[in-house]
Amino acid sequence: MAEKSTTAQLLIGYGEDSHRLGQGHELWLGGVHVESDRGAIAHSDGDVILHALSDALLSAFALGDIGSYFPDNDPKWKGLESRVILEVVLQKVRDNGYRPGQLVAVVMLDRPKLGPSRAAIQQNLALLCGLPEKRVGLTFKTSEGLAPDHVQCRAMVYLEPIPDRQGDKG
Amino acid sequence: MAEKSTTAQLLIGYGEDSHRLGQGHELWLGGVHVESDRGAIAHSDGDVILHALSDALLSAFALGDIGSYFPDNDPKWKGLESRVILEVVLQKVRDNGYRPGQLVAVVMLDRPKLGPSRAAIQQNLALLCGLPEKRVGLTFKTSEGLAPDHVQCRAMVYLEPIPDRQGDKG
Amino acid sequence: MAEKSTTAQLLIGYGEDSHRLGQGHELWLGGVHVESDRGAIAHSDGDVILHALSDALLSAFALGDIGSYFPDNDPKWKGLESRVILEVVLQKVRDNGYRPGQLVAVVMLDRPKLGPSRAAIQQNLALLCGLPEKRVGLTFKTSEGLAPDHVQCRAMVYLEPIPDRQGDKG
Numbered sequence: 001m002a003e004k005s006t007t008a009q010l011l012i013g014y015g016e017d018s019h020r021l022g023q024g025h026e027l028w029l030g031g032v033h034v035e036s037d038r039g040a041i042a043h044s045d046g047d048v049i050l051h052a053l054s055d056a057l058l059s060a061f062a063l064g065d066i067g068s069y070f071p072d073n074d075p076k077w078k079g080l081e082s083r084v085i086l087e088v089v090l091q092k093v094r095d096n097g098y099r100p101g102q103l104v105a106v107v108m109l110d111r112p113k114l115g116p117s118r119a120a121i122q123q124n125l126a127l128l129c130g131l132p133e134k135r136v137g138l139t140f141k142t143s144e145g146l147a148p149d150h151v152q153c154r155a156m157v158y159l160e161p162i163p164d165r166q167g168d169k170g
Numbered sequence: 171m172a173e174k175s176t177t178a179q180l181l182i183g184y185g186e187d188s189h190r191l192g193q194g195h196e197l198w199l200g201g202v203h204v205e206s207d208r209g210a211i212a213h214s215d216g217d218v219i220l221h222a223l224s225d226a227l228l229s230a231f232a233l234g235d236i237g238s239y240f241p242d243n244d245p246k247w248k249g250l251e252s253r254v255i256l257e258v259v260l261q262k263v264r265d266n267g268y269r270p271g272q273l274v275a276v277v278m279l280d281r282p283k284l285g286p287s288r289a290a291i292q293q294n295l296a297l298l299c300g301l302p303e304k305r306v307g308l309t310f311k312t313s314e315g316l317a318p319d320h321v322q323c324r325a326m327v328y329l330e331p332i333p334d335r336q337g338d339k340g
Numbered sequence: 341m342a343e344k345s346t347t348a349q350l351l352i353g354y355g356e357d358s359h360r361l362g363q364g365h366e367l368w369l370g371g372v373h374v375e376s377d378r379g380a381i382a383h384s385d386g387d388v389i390l391h392a393l394s395d396a397l398l399s400a401f402a403l404g405d406i407g408s409y410f411p412d413n414d415p416k417w418k419g420l421e422s423r424v425i426l427e428v429v430l431q432k433v434r435d436n437g438y439r440p441g442q443l444v445a446v447v448m449l450d451r452p453k454l455g456p457s458r459a460a461i462q463q464n465l466a467l468l469c470g471l472p473e474k475r476v477g478l479t480f481k482t483s484e485g486l487a488p489d490h491v492q493c494r495a496m497v498y499l500e501p502i503p504d505r506q507g508d509k510g
């Protein structure tokens with residue numbers, strides 16, 4: 001017991017994603033459809049929060065990135081719902097004996113304003129990840145001229161061992 | 171006691187900020203005035219460290235972002251000192267039973283060189299956050315051509331429960 | 341004993357780096373040479389993973405950044421192998437009684453595809469940092485048009501006290 005240090009049990013993860021915006025595409029963020037005259041040009045639904053979050057979770061276990069599992073040049077994954085990607089990743093997390101403990105994501109998008117969608121995105125992410133809403137921090141920023149034609153996300157997670165389970169003896 | 175896991179008490183936060191640079195504007199970083207021929211074009215003083223740090227602290231409790239509390243289109247907040255923003259945010263952190271345990275910030279700016287201002291910025295951030303200076307890590311980078319007309323910051327924090335207090339039972 | 345809180349022992353770090361790409365330069369990532377028609381234009385070998393990682397480690401102890409130790413305008417450091425930078429930084433980490441517990445890095449590069457180099461980079465980083473490979477998370481992203489002529493890296497670390505040693509009483 002004593003030799004099992006606390007810090008050894010904690011894991012962190014970090015991921016990012018970006019997509020170019022185009023007319024005639026839908027804008028999905030955290031599994032929520034956001035009304036917008038432009039959306040993410042992507043092979044999948046281009047949900048930068050779910051992509052960055054999935055990569056962040058994989059990074060914590062050095063399991064590669066979502067591009068390794070769902071290559072965007074494979075027609076099999078065309079139009080793939082990002083919720084499915086996250087579910088596959090969360091299963092890998094659980095298989096390693098862990099669960100998300102907290103997630104924070106910064107979304108960079110010039111318009112539309114995302115504030116009105118915050119509650120819906122937060123609720124959905126909490127639901128998908130099995131987290132209380134107070135553990136899902138969302139920050140919305142404009143690009144200040146640096147990326148007016150893109151939507152971007154950077155996400156951090158920390159993960160905690162599932163109680164009463166023995167995984168990741170690493 | 172035993173059921174109160176250590177990881178459940180730890181919180182992390184992440185935030186970022188950027189502003190376009192313009193002549194005739196002052197450059198403020200971490201509450202410190204830095205001599206520069208250009209400064210941040212902003213509704214407030216455009217202090218990217220204090221803005222990114224404030225958002226990082228809010229993100230840890232899913233309290234929204236500083237744009238929710240101090241909208242930049244509200245004339246009430248014109249010229250707002252970012253120190254005031256941080257103080258409001260730190261009070262929210264304390265109200266949740268937490269305090270900053272460590273902060274690290276990367277500032278991206280092509281010129282002037284920020285090395286000579288490092289000690290002053292570090293001291294001021296430590297003072298504002300109630301942290302020892304050794305818990306305030308600052309990295310300065312140039313944009314390598316990616317953003318020559320902007321000042322940017324990305325900041326990470328971790329937060330620890332205030333000892334002998336009971337907040338955030340989440 | 342009881343007063344020595346667990347969270348006080350944990351440290352996090354964050355760093356980033358970017359270099360412009362040019363023909364006739366080599367591409368080094370995590371100490372591994374990657375075949376590419378373009379490489380990082382840099383004073384050193386331009387290894388963005390090792391630079392971002394070194395800065396992340398320094399940030400955890402507020403020890404400045406690698407630019408403070410190896411200024412890129414000093415001819416003494418021209419052609420410097422970034423592995424040497426990391427070794428110097430890791431010694432500082434150990435001097436403070438800590439060691440890396442986990443590292444995650446996102447590399448942004450449009451081409452070549454880095455997937456085939458993942459295992460080699462991961463192995464080398466694990467070796468350099470004294471970490472198991474499963475504690476070295478690597479994510480590879482393209483810039484989606486935002487930085488087609490740059491290679492970038494953002495890296496997070498967490499650090500744990502070296503058992504049976506007493507450093508960093510802070």
Ligand SMILES: [Mg+2]
Binds near residue numbers: 017042046047048
């Ligand atoms: Mg994507």
Ligand SMILES: [Mg+2]
Binds near residue numbers: 218
């Ligand atoms: Mg700002």
Ligand SMILES: [Mg+2]
Binds near residue numbers: 357358382386388391
């Ligand atoms: Mg570099």
